[in-house]
Amino acid sequence: MGRSLAVSMAVAASVLAAGCATPARVDQMISEPGIAKRIAAPAVLKENVALRDVTGGRETNPMWVSSVGSSEFEGALAGSLRAAGMYSENRQAGRYFLTVHLEKLDQPLVGFNLTVTATVNYTLTERASGKDVFARTIATPYTAKAGDAFLAVERLKLANEGAIRTNIARLIDELMALRIDGVALR
Template sequence: MMRRLAAAALTAALMGVAACATPSNPANMTLPTTAGLTAARGDPGYRSVTSVAVSGGQGTNPLWTSQVSNADFKTALEASLTAAGYMGTEGRPMRVSASLIDLKQPLAGFDLTVTSRVRYTVTREGQTVFDDTVAATGTAGMGQSLMANERLRMANEASIRENIKAFLTRFRARAH
């Protein structure tokens, strides 16, 4: 009887540890330098973004599901803008605001797909130069992790990274 009780307690403890949600990692949400999305000297916005503001995110509750916090999203967006040649003080100052409207996550599954919707607003000297809502998806499969919470975190990160990529693609297209 004692062995069964101990085994049940150990199993419950291991399941509790295995079910812990972890927050998103900004490095995994950062878009690296990408051909066709990198600004060069003379391009509109080149090294002109002086500030980034992010809202709408939420911290991860370890007992629930992985989320994307404002701080982690901001870090990833700033690093992505830096890699793309937009962060700096060389041009007319621009401000980027990103509002995470929705992070649509599945309840369960083998391959988990997350869709993020973010409204980006870029202003220069009080004038709006870009204002659009971008939706993007990211997927993490069983081959990436057997733990559903880890797959969800990876899908969150992939979705935000793809969202930033779509934002930069649209911004570049409209800025030229």
């Protein structure tokens, strides 16, 4: 009986030492373009992109693994678009609205260096005409190395945040280069 109690306590201690999963942090997923990019944003998109729907996120179960919830993802998108000078604070006033669906967050089960790939579908629609002017699925990987965090649950959270941050950065780059009907938006 004493041996099984000791084993049970050792297992419980190792679970507690491993830590609980925590959700991705919005501030760590915001992509902040440099001032040159902010100035270079197409005039038609300046403060004209409103978020319509952000779906597909999954809330974190503290007893399982870190994930990215839809509300955290929406906060990171809003912050990133704001930093790029594109975000419309009023959802009803933007000339364009962005519909976003987090299709998948590929996460490893184990490892020292953890690579997460975020696959997100973005659709930018002109509000007045209802015409989609941009529709892309963007997949971006990000690796959190063993030296970035001691605990694997923390490394996985860092990899989730990095994958979303790089995905949003790619979206902003593509929006900056957007052409409609063969005409650049600048």
